[in-house]
Amino acid sequence: MAKAKMYQIPDGSKQGKKAPASSGPVRALIASNKKARHDFAIEDVFEAGMVLSGTEVKALRAGRASLVDGYVNIEGNEAWLEGAHISEYAHGTWTNHAPRRKRKLLLHRSEIERLAQGTREKGFTIVPLQMYFLDGRAKVEIALARGKKEYDKRQTLREQQDNREAHRAIRQRELR
Structure with a gap:
């Protein structure tokens, strides 16, 4: 009969059979659209799967994607991601995908x-x-968003800067 392995836990105790479980599903970021959070007020967020070809998945694993010009269009009962750029796979052949093609999103009705x-x-x-x-599995986080006016953008930046300065002052006070 095989003996169960013991793992050392940082507090010094020992645990039998299994190593400590991970905190949940592994999420590896490919691309982020920071400009969207600046230009839009986010109302509701959804997670959608994507219908991709093989070379698109390989290009995504290499981190070759951009969401800057992307948007979602609803046609009938289907959602489509348009304008997002997934570069061609470097080692692909004539079967490579078009970088800016429409991609179907997988959402509940x-x-x-x-x-x-x-x-x-x-x-x-x-x-x-x-x-x-x-x-x-490749996922895209989409949001229903309302466009911000220029003064709203300035106000948001000012609030962020004020929060940063307040946290910096608190940190300085704690170090003394």
């Missing part, structure tokens, strides 16, 4: 209906925020 209803209101759009791998 109720989520598509909520997004479609939201975009019917004036000033709302659907923007991609992040693209990542979640347990080996």
